[in-house]
Amino acid sequence: MTGSLVVIGTGPGRAELMTPATAAAIARATDLVGYGPYLARVPSQPGQCRHASDNRVELDRARHALSLAAAGRQVVVVSGGDPGVFAMAAAVFEAVEDGEPAWQDLDIRVEPGVTAMLAAAAEVGAPLGGDFCAISLSDNLKAWSTVERRLAAAAEADFVIALYNPASRARPHQLGRAFERLRVVKAAATPVLFVRAAGTPEVTVLATTLAEADPARADMRTLVIVGASRTRRIGRWVYTPRSER
């Protein structure tokens, strides 16, 4: 039997935010490969093998999934959110590039999903209403100087900025440094949103300003959005007008 590999994202967490295409891919799988907490979001199915792993071993996980597919299994690699945004899809293609030549002929597909910044934005209104960018603050795989350069460029060009992976136990100081960098360019009153567990029943929202934003309010489940010059509060919502005028 010919194997296959589908990279999926569960969305932000609630089953109602996972697409039917993703649910169908999961239902067809013989093997699920992923980080434990994301796998736990997927209902178990008799006869399906689960291969849970730690969060820091994406490339090993991708290679394992590709070997299973090459051996004829119907493999689903489980990410949170959208698999193409700071998640497993890029790791799978890295593993293909550096791996067995036969892996390039495998049936590999990516199913899109609802990524964290979209769920976070929906919780507060429409902060991504203008041009925006997404930056991961993790420096596991890139230099911090690259992060700072992108923050500066995004601020100068007046993008709304979505910050993924704003903080972890291993990196408690980066969000504070990011805010400091942004304060050089952006107004003190710029809206800043800390949206934790967006798209789940435990969601919490903290709407503040760049001057007052406290980096200690972010953890691994938080998505931080820093507004553009026109981003504003209206009643209990925050949004960015489509027009710059």
Next chain:
Amino acid sequence: MTGSLVVIGTGPGRAELMTPATAAAIARATDLVGYGPYLARVPSQPGQCRHASDNRVELDRARHALSLAAAGRQVVVVSGGDPGVFAMAAAVFEAVEDGEPAWQDLDIRVEPGVTAMLAAAAEVGAPLGGDFCAISLSDNLKAWSTVERRLAAAAEADFVIALYNPASRARPHQLGRAFERLRVVKAAATPVLFVRAAGTPEVTVLATTLAEADPARADMRTLVIVGASRTRRIGRWVYTPRSER
């Protein structure tokens, strides 16, 4: 009865890419308001009123939806993709800000969805695997100089760039000007993807380079992705490694 307004996105087009939460919101609506082609994606339901409009009147459409909700209707505003990304959510909050004071007390919600760049990226691999930005090339609501400034900043800071609204009959020359601006900074071999009708059975993909990218290949249904310095082709896929090293 108290009215409500939910802003939804149908996703890229296929029903399998619309979230169950969005489908449930549609099923509960008494009134659907939206641009005709997006409304046409939603199955009709007995007793539900449909208010179709032209694509260029977002603000009128938003005001109409808010009036209906204020009159006690259960209103769903229908966008394509994700409603918060170059779609109706921002227009609704603009209308709230400038409209009847009572509109600020309405029950308004936004349901996230799969936006076009995620569906387009999934069709080709994982081109959004690094930091990225999303820019609308439409200058209906912003100056072209703003677009150029953002393109230049995104290129200098080595973001992957997703271009929404790359072309329309009224704006045939902007994508060419955007490519010219990017060629000043980015390498000639930078991968450029034209993904038309992503997430639908009619999808087509053209993978080319910045040097050879022909702006005439884009239309209103096309999403254009311009790679970062490390974005590469591997077999039939295009992806951006997570690492910059």
